[in-house]
Amino acid sequence: MYTRTYKLLVSVPPLLWVALFLLFPYALMFAHSFWSVTDGAILRNWNLGNYRTLVHNPLYWQVFLRTARIAAAVTLLSVLLGYPLAYFLSFHAGPRKQLLYQLVIVPLWVSYLVRGYAWKTILGSDGVLNGFLQYLNITHQPVAAFLYSPFAVILLLTHIYTPFVFLPIYASLEHIPRTLVETSEDLGASPRSTFFRVILPLSLPGLLAGATFAFVLSLGDFLAPLLVGGPSGTMIANLVQSLFGAAYDWPLGAAISVFILVFTLAVLAFTQLLEKRWSLE
Amino acid sequence: MTSVAPSLAPGDTLLEVRAVSKRFGAREVLKTFSLEIASGEFLALLGESGSGKTTLLRLIAGFEQPTAGEIWMHGTRLDTLPPYRRRVNTVFQQYALFPHLNVGENVAYGLRAAGIPKPEIATRVKDALDMVRMHEYGAVKPAKLSGGQQQRVALARALVNRPELLLLDEPLSALDANLRKEMHSELKSLQREVGITFLFVTHDQEEAMALSDRIALLRNGALEQVASPREIYARPATSYAARFIGQTNLLRATVAAGIASCEHFSFPCPLPDGPALFSLRPEAISVRSSSPQLSSPVRFTAAIRQQIYSGATELLELQTAGGSILRARIASCELLSGSLEFVFSAADAIPLRE
Numbered sequence: 310m311y312t313r314t315y316k317l318l319v320s321v322p323p324l325l326w327v328a329l330f331l332l333f334p335y336a337l338m339f340a341h342s343f344w345s346v347t348d349g350a351i352l353r354n355w356n357l358g359n360y361r362t363l364v365h366n367p368l369y370w371q372v373f374l375r376t377a378r379i380a381a382a383v384t385l386l387s388v389l390l391g392y393p394l395a396y397f398l399s400f401h402a403g404p405r406k407q408l409l410y411q412l413v414i415v416p417l418w419v420s421y422l423v424r425g426y427a428w429k430t431i432l433g434s435d436g437v438l439n440g441f442l443q444y445l446n447i448t449h450q451p452v453a454a455f456l457y458s459p460f461a462v463i464l465l466l467t468h469i470y471t472p473f474v475f476l477p478i479y480a481s482l483e484h485i486p487r488t489l490v491e492t493s494e495d496l497g498a499s500p501r502s503t504f505f506r507v508i509l510p511l512s513l514p515g516l517l518a519g520a521t522f523a524f525v526l527s528l529g530d531f532l533a534p535l536l537v538g539g540p541s542g543t544m545i546a547n548l549v550q551s552l553f554g555a556a557y558d559w560p561l562g563a564a565i566s567v568f569i570l571v572f573t574l575a576v577l578a579f580t581q582l583l584e585k586r587w588s589l590e
Numbered sequence: 591m592t593s594v595a596p597s598l599a600p601g602d603t604l605l606e607v608r609a610v611s612k613r614f615g616a617r618e619v620l621k622t623f624s625l626e627i628a629s630g631e632f633l634a635l636l637g638e639s640g641s642g643k644t645t646l647l648r649l650i651a652g653f654e655q656p657t658a659g660e661i662w663m664h665g666t667r668l669d670t671l672p673p674y675r676r677r678v679n680t681v682f683q684q685y686a687l688f689p690h691l692n693v694g695e696n697v698a699y700g701l702r703a704a705g706i707p708k709p710e711i712a713t714r715v716k717d718a719l720d721m722v723r724m725h726e727y728g729a730v731k732p733a734k735l736s737g738g739q740q741q742r743v744a745l746a747r748a749l750v751n752r753p754e755l756l757l758l759d760e761p762l763s764a765l766d767a768n769l770r771k772e773m774h775s776e777l778k779s780l781q782r783e784v785g786i787t788f789l790f791v792t793h794d795q796e797e798a799m800a801l802s803d804r805i806a807l808l809r810n811g812a813l814e815q816v817a818s819p820r821e822i823y824a825r826p827a828t829s830y831a832a833r834f835i836g837q838t839n840l841l842r843a844t845v846a847a848g849i850a851s852c853e854h855f856s857f858p859c860p861l862p863d864g865p866a867l868f869s870l871r872p873e874a875i876s877v878r879s880s881s882p883q884l885s886s887p888v889r890f891t892a893a894i895r896q897q898i899y900s901g902a903t904e905l906l907e908l909q910t911a912g913g914s915i916l917r918a919r920i921a922s923c924e925l926l927s928g929s930l931e932f933v934f935s936a937a938d939a940i941p942l943r944e
Contacts, residue, residue, distance in 0.1 A: 486686065488682050491673070492680070492688075493688075493699070493703075494652075494672070495653075495679055496679065496700035496703055496747070496751065497700050498700075511690055
């Protein structure tokens with residue numbers, strides 16, 4: 310049996326941490342979303358004005374829908390890149406498996422900013438891509454549309470989040486007993502049919518976890534649009550940032566944050582539901 | 591699945607393993623191995639771990655490619671076909687049921703892959719589950735089943751495809767002893783019922799004896815002996831076979847003029863002159879005072895070192911005057927002690943190859 314002192318010592322620090330750095334800030338954010346700003350001062354007059362603005366001002370909807378579209382595109386692309394990669398590594402890489410695995414993981418150690426600036430130098434008007442296209446005489450002047458566009462944001466976010474999608478898929482593929490694959494072929498199923506009827510269904514939980522990572526993380530991203538997005542690539546987190554910064558409208562920023570939070574929780578609840586359905590019970 | 595030309599009568603050769611070798615790197619797991627399996631036969635592949643028995647099974651199923659040699663089944667060359675084109679099904683040691691499919695879907699898996707029409711799948715799955723007494727469990731996920739139930743489902747899933755040959759890779763080794771005994775008689779009657787050829791891999795000699803029509807004993811990737819359980823027990827060909835199947839006493843003797851001489855008893859034998867090795871089963875030795883008349887009896891005196899009681903019989907550990915140890919299995923009796931005279935028939939001393 311553990312002593313009372315021991316239990317206190319173990320449980321108080323994390324509880325304090327959660328209260329101080331999670332619950333308290335959320336409560337503060339939640340409270341702010343019902344306040345308002347007049348003449349550069351925050352008034353604590355409880356009202357629903359900020360939420361009304363959110364509903365009625367199409368700007369916020371546009372940006373939010375663009376954000377969701379970008380996040381969905383990033384999720385799709387990361388899955389399309391990450392799944393085949395994970396499948397190849399897990400089933401067909403042979404003795405090179407460990408090396409390839411490390412190569413996939415290494416970019417995670419490189420700073421987000423460094424990777425963002427790298428894409429800037431690749432996509433910019435005098436960047437590597439434009440220089441190459443002109444060298445090949447495919448284009449005759451720099452294509453400005455590469456950088457500062459939703460396309461650039463999707464590219465950078467896909468680059469960043471593909472390893473996050475790869476990892477859980479790879480883990481779930483590694484957990485599939487190889488005798489199940491042999492059994493399937495033994496029972497007359499071709500390799501193709503074995504993939505769709507055994508391997509893919511059994512890796513769905515990993516796929517779901519990876520897709521959730523990519524979607525939720527890119528939904529809340531503000532660095533990629535800041536670095537390579539330009540005005541047409543602005544995402545919802547950039548709006549929040551500007552409302553808390555230059556625009557000095559903390560209450561409206563807080564209302565948007567609450568909305569993003571609720572939306573994210575809904576996405577997570579949905580994926581958990583799916584995961585329960587696909588579990589093996 | 592290709593339909594196969596004229597069906598075989600029981601006893602015709604179904605599978606032929608022709609001089610198959612298998613290497614993994616520098617390790618030669620099978621050494622120019624040949625074996626024929628008759629249609630309708632229950633053949634046990636018996637051997638220690640590392641003897642190559644599982645490798646042979648995987649070669650027949652198609653999960654490994656032979657380094658040399660060929661495998662033929664019913665007029666078709668098998669070793670060049672991928673596993674999903676062979677009319678062979680396997681029951682694995684770990685059952686390997688698909689965890690995301692229920693029992694019925696597991697059993698239907700092979701039929702769906704073969705493109706059998708749905709109504710036929712339904713009746714065949716039902717029949718297969720009836721056969722293994724699992725019909726109530728069609729909608730249950732494998733995780734909810736006990737080991738014995740999972741094994742039955744795995745069996746039904748393989749048999750429902752009506753393969754020409756069923757491979758069983760130590761299918762009972764994960765079950766507890768009682769359930770295993772029960773499954774033995776079930777498997778045997780099931781095999782009679784469906785008439786499918788069974789190739790059963792095991793390291794358990796009792797299991798091999800109880801189940802099979804013939805035992806193929808493997809040792810270091812080569813065939814030591816193939817024979818019926820009765821024959822391999824009564825007439826082991828080598829000292830390895832004699833020791834691996836049942837218990838035995840190995841007698842080293844020198845033959846001169848038709849008489850084999852051990853330490854301090856000798857008996858007539860038809861071998862040429864020179865050193866020889868014999869197997870003498872413990873039950874062939876009896877206490878002289880209680881034994882019936884034997885033909886060409888061999889007598890010797892030995893001290894009783896140990897008496898191990900096991901219900902109907904007892905195992906005696908005897909020390910002969912020369913110091914060597916012999917084991918005798920006799921019907922249960924009162925406690926014995928001191929030196930006694932024992933007897934066996936010369937015909938029970940089976941000459942062996944090394």
